[in-house]
Amino acid sequence: MAILVSKDTRLVVQGMTGRAGTFYTDQIIDYGTTVVGGVRPGRGGTRHLMLPVFDTVPKAVAETDANASLVFVPAPNAADAMIEAIEAGIGLVVCVTERVPILDMVRVRHALNGSSTRLVGPNSQGLLAPGLAKLGVMSVDDATPGPVGIVSRSASLTSEIVAQATAAGLGQSTTVGIGGDPIHGVGFVDCLRLFMDDPETGAVVLIGEIGGREEEAAAAYLAEAKPEKPVVALVAGRHAPPERRMGHAGALELFGEGGARAKGEALRAAGAHVAPDAAGIVPLLQGALKGRA
Amino acid sequence: MNLHEFQAKEILGRRGVPVPEGQVAWTPDEAARVAREIRAPRFAVKAQILAGGRGEAGGIHFGATAESVGKLAGSLIGRTLVTSQTGAEGRTVRRVYVEAAVAAAREVYLAILVDRAKGGVALVGTEAGGGDVEARIRADPGLLATLPLEGLRRPDDAALRGFAGRIGLGGAVEAKATALMKALVVTLLELDATLIEINPLVVTEADDLVAVDVKMVLDDNALYRHPDLRALKDDDEADPVELEAQRHDINFVRMDGDIGVVTNGAGLGLATHDMLSDAGGRPANFMDIRTTATSLQIAKGIGLLLSNPKVAVILVNVHGGGMTRCDTIVEALGIAVRRSGRSVPVVFRVAGQNAGQARTMMVDRRIRHERVDGMADAAKRAVALAKGGRG
Numbered sequence: 001m002a003i004l005v006s007k008d009t010r011l012v013v014q015g016m017t018g019r020a021g022t023f024y025t026d027q028i029i030d031y032g033t034t035v036v037g038g039v040r041p042g043r044g045g046t047r048h049l050m051l052p053v054f055d056t057v058p059k060a061v062a063e064t065d066a067n068a069s070l071v072f073v074p075a076p077n078a079a080d081a082m083i084e085a086i087e088a089g090i091g092l093v094v095c096v097t098e099r100v101p102i103l104d105m106v107r108v109r110h111a112l113n114g115s116s117t118r119l120v121g122p123n124s125q126g127l128l129a130p131g132l133a134k135l136g137v138m139s140v141d142d143a144t145p146g147p148v149g150i151v152s153r154s155a156s157l158t159s160e161i162v163a164q165a166t167a168a169g170l171g172q173s174t175t176v177g178i179g180g181d182p183i184h185g186v187g188f189v190d191c192l193r194l195f196m197d198d199p200e201t202g203a204v205v206l207i208g209e210i211g212g213r214e215e216e217a218a219a220a221y222l223a224e225a226k227p228e229k230p231v232v233a234l235v236a237g238r239h240a241p242p243e244r245r246m247g248h249a250g251a252l253e254l255f256g257e258g259g260a261r262a263k264g265e266a267l268r269a270a271g272a273h274v275a276p277d278a279a280g281i282v283p284l285l286q287g288a289l290k291g292r293a
Numbered sequence: 294m295n296l297h298e299f300q301a302k303e304i305l306g307r308r309g310v311p312v313p314e315g316q317v318a319w320t321p322d323e324a325a326r327v328a329r330e331i332r333a334p335r336f337a338v339k340a341q342i343l344a345g346g347r348g349e350a351g352g353i354h355f356g357a358t359a360e361s362v363g364k365l366a367g368s369l370i371g372r373t374l375v376t377s378q379t380g381a382e383g384r385t386v387r388r389v390y391v392e393a394a395v396a397a398a399r400e401v402y403l404a405i406l407v408d409r410a411k412g413g414v415a416l417v418g419t420e421a422g423g424g425d426v427e428a429r430i431r432a433d434p435g436l437l438a439t440l441p442l443e444g445l446r447r448p449d450d451a452a453l454r455g456f457a458g459r460i461g462l463g464g465a466v467e468a469k470a471t472a473l474m475k476a477l478v479v480t481l482l483e484l485d486a487t488l489i490e491i492n493p494l495v496v497t498e499a500d501d502l503v504a505v506d507v508k509m510v511l512d513d514n515a516l517y518r519h520p521d522l523r524a525l526k527d528d529d530e531a532d533p534v535e536l537e538a539q540r541h542d543i544n545f546v547r548m549d550g551d552i553g554v555v556t557n558g559a560g561l562g563l564a565t566h567d568m569l570s571d572a573g574g575r576p577a578n579f580m581d582i583r584t585t586a587t588s589l590q591i592a593k594g595i596g597l598l599l600s601n602p603k604v605a606v607i608l609v610n611v612h613g614g615g616m617t618r619c620d621t622i623v624e625a626l627g628i629a630v631r632r633s634g635r636s637v638p639v640v641f642r643v644a645g646q647n648a649g650q651a652r653t654m655m656v657d658r659r660i661r662h663e664r665v666d667g668m669a670d671a672a673k674r675a676v677a678l679a680k681g682g683r684g
Contacts, residue, residue: 023616075514098583101515102407103445103485109412110444125615137584139614139646154560159614159645160668180559182409209563213410236563239570240579260567277571278564279669 002129002174003149003194003201004092004118005068009133012060012090014039014081015072017048024072024096024137025049031134036064039081057088070126070135071095078122079104086117093185094135095121105183112185119185124177125155136177146171147202148285151191153180153214157207157236157278164282165205170289173201178214188218196227203230203289205281206272210237210260219266230288231272232281235263294511295343299390300525301509304484308476310491311469312504315392317341324366324391328359333393338365342384343530345508346376348424352386355394362391384530395503400493401461402426405477407487408441414481416440416448416474420461422493447478465500473502484522485515534597541590542583545597550575551679553598553607553637555591555626557582557617565610568669574676577604584616591625592632599633606638608675610668612645619643619651627658636661638678642671 011028015021016038026049029035037052037060044055054060057069069090073081078097085093086108100122112119120127126136131145138155142163148170152158155177162172176191178184188206195201208215215235222231238260258266268274273288275281296304302312314331318324328336340352347353352374354365366389375383402422408415417439419426430436440456442448448456453471457463462470477489488510495503516523528536538545544559552574556562559581569576578598582591598604609626613619622643630639639662643651655662663678665671 020616076517099514101485101518102487102512103414103482103515106407106413106445137615141646142644152560154558154563156556156558156562156612156614157560157564159612160561160564163612163644182407183412207560209560217410234564236560236567238567240563240566260563277568277669278561279568279667 001198001200002132003191003198004120004127004174004176005129005133005135007132009068009092010034010036010064010066011068011070011133011135012037012039012057012064012066013070013072014057014085015074016040016051017043017053018072018074021072022049028070028134031140033133033135036060036066057084057090061088061090066090068092068135069094071097071122073097075099075101079108082108082119082122083111086111086115086119090117092135093117093119094124094126095119096124096126096137097121098123100181102181102183105181109183118190120176121179121184123181124179124184125158127174127176128172129174130172138175138177142166143175144171146173147200147289148172149191149195149198149201149204150175150207151188151195151204152177152207153209154207154236157234160278161205161207161281164279165285168282168286170282170285173198182212188214189221192218192221192227192231196225196229201229203232203285205285206231206233206267208233208235208263210235210240210258210263213258215263216258216266219263219270219272222267222270222272226271232275232284232288233264233267233272234275234278234281235260235267236278238264294513294516294526296509296511296525297341297343297527298339298507299341301489301507302504304509305476305480305489305504305507308480310473310476310504311502312507313337313392313395315390317388318366318391319388320370321363321367324389325359325363327391328356328362331391331393335394336362337392337394338362338369339390339392340369340374340386341388341390342374342379342386343527344376344378344384346378347374350374350376352376366391387529395495395505396497397493397495397505398498399461399496401496402492403460403474403477403494404488404490404492405481406490411441414442414445416456416477418456418460426492442478445482447475462496462502466496466502469502485512485518486510487512538580538594538597541593542586543590543594544579544581544583545594546579548576548578549603550577551603551605552675553577553601553604554580555582555595555598555607555609555611555622556580557584557611557622561610561612565608565668565672568672569608569676572673572676574672574679577601582617586617588621588624588628591622592628595625595629596632599629599635599637604637606640606675606678608640608642608671610642610671613643613647613651614645618647619645620647620654623651623654623658623660627660630660638663640665640671640675640678642666642668
């Protein structure tokens, strides 16, 4: 078991025929993910990567029983693609597209209200359930199945922690990139809840960074829910100069949005094990898991 | 993309928001001429830089005559203004905005913005506007009244009237306030703005509303929909090195240390900085190589580090994945080192996709480097080399 995906996940890829879509879909199939088709308006009825291509998501769902979608559609049309999947009743939509206009994401969030869809992203590496399914663009070389759930705002740091964990003999249940954009789908709290309910996850790593309020929200959740499973957290950017844009559009300290130190303090006060730096996560994880065994 | 005050006022003025009469001036003479044309009893002379906090930093002055306006402009133009938002290096004032000064009976804070926590757009405001409002809101977020929009739908009149009442814009100014708010909503939605802030929104003795200062931020990701607005981009204040990096798909922030940092991904970049700083090092830059960057583009980014004489050591900390493979970084490093002809010690730490191949290539291509396999050890080694170089 993993969170968000299972062996019954049937994936359709929106934007499969493009350069990035082709490159990554090939790897995703290779990883063993059940990919049932692609969507590309105007290409319905053709085949790509030996899979059927459909004009619309509803058509793909009707023909293939797809229940998950991965969106590679370029930014100008990414929001419409996400909304199409949401309206088609797809249960899990993962969007890796970068640079989606923020007001488009307001529309997407509005479409999510009252729907049964969970959205991961945009501007996310996607999610990986090692040995089970890959719905994203991350490298899988270092990933291995195991008890650690990872939820992160950073793709590169996730890969780094996955590699360190695997080297220490700690596999992963699922890794989820919630995305670096200010407005996105599932957040830290959603994923923490899912990991706490997942019998195969024994501990959770939360990788946050400066900007936004989600680490604070995660801390409030942990303080309230007091989950039994240990949570190890890292908040990157303690030494970032304030009011400068550091890569992610979301990473702006504005209007009282928390700095890395305040976020780390909030998580520590809520019972999380806060790592001093990226090398400190795995030792804390080992200690926390040993304490429970 | 941040707009200058004068650009934001021109946009809002055209859309029916009352703004003081004013014009931009590049020289003291021009400023005096603008004052004569406007014919107000008193003038404001305001430094045009892309940062807030100008008032407290001495960037806004008042004069009663065209002569004094000219003098004030002369004292501002060419000066470096350090405000709470510019960092220690400040910003050079290249032009001023001269406008009719407005006598305020009251000052209100009103803004429309994208609220990331709620995932929506909201009007926000407080009846106690003015210079220190950000600090007061920071201390007590409850000061802000908010009116969230339903998706991207415009609020109805009743909702706007109710909101106006909550921020001190009811009664005699209610009709003017709701019209102004409608203009703000339409402007944000049509221009893909993420923030339009009026502070102060002045209520005069005659119950008129005037937007005395305006801040506007546009969504960079939506500029492709607004070619006309792209032309408003003022790169004069941007760091030329950072602009050059951006052109090559690399997010780059220049800092004043001596360790050049090559990292991919914002999170790994931030985490690398934390490690370097904790170990007593001083990064020369922040770098986030985007996954779409080619080896030639990355070479440009590394070249920017090599051309900085302060850089005493380069730390490569890359976790390969997706389309950024470790061997691509070596290609780039080789090109950049050959081009620069400068011999700077390189601490080389790679992991993830094609890391082994990349390490072999570094040796085969005889790129001088020290290989370190752990991230923390690499950071410490870079700090030690930088300190050695300094001593």
